[in-house]
Amino acid sequence: MDYRKPNECPRCGFAYTAWNRPKHGTFGERFVKNLKDRPKYGWGPLAHARMAEVEQTRPWQCRCGTWLRAKPWTFGWVDVAGIVVLAILEVMAAARYPWARSPYVFAIPIAVWVMYRVSSQVTVEEVQAETALKPAS
Numbered sequence: 001m002d003y004r005k006p007n008e009c010p011r012c013g014f015a016y017t018a019w020n021r022p023k024h025g026t027f028g029e030r031f032v033k034n035l036k037d038r039p040k041y042g043w044g045p046l047a048h049a050r051m052a053e054v055e056q057t058r059p060w061q062c063r064c065g066t067w068l069r070a071k072p073w074t075f076g077w078v079d080v081a082g083i084v085v086l087a088i089l090e091v092m093a094a095a096r097y098p099w100a101r102s103p104y105v106f107a108i109p110i111a112v113w114v115m116y117r118v119s120s121q122v123t124v125e126e127v128q129a130e131t132a133l134k135p136a137s
């Protein structure tokens with residue numbers, strides 16, 4: 001069976017998560033590039049999401065030399081339902097317990113849920129080096 005998990009490199013089987021992907025350049029270089037790219041996407045949270053999406057699908061080279069690209073995230077009803085359920089639970093808890101009225105109690109479970117969904121959705125595919133190195137249009 002030629003089965004592999006969607007987050008593993010097809011050649012060497014290295015498993016990628018949302019967090020162990022090699023980054024391009026140093027933090028400083030990425031920061032400058034972010035500032036430069038920023039106006040292309042406009043401003044506001046939607047622009048930030050678009051930029052994160054482009055960053056997510058930018059190809060990178062695996063340690064075995066294969067060029068890989070992550071598929072874009074797909075957020076479906078399960079993500080929205082998870083957030084809605086958490087929010088309802090939290091509103092109920094806040095009505096009952098004073099400690100649950102802290103904004104941290106509200107934000108942290110939702111952030112954990114979103115992070116869990118993002119990290120469980122890493123899907124990589126092999127790309128040709130020419131495709132990977134071509135500047136994104």
Ligand SMILES: [Zn+2]
Pocket residue numbers: 009010011012013014062063064065066
């Ligand atoms: Zn590899």
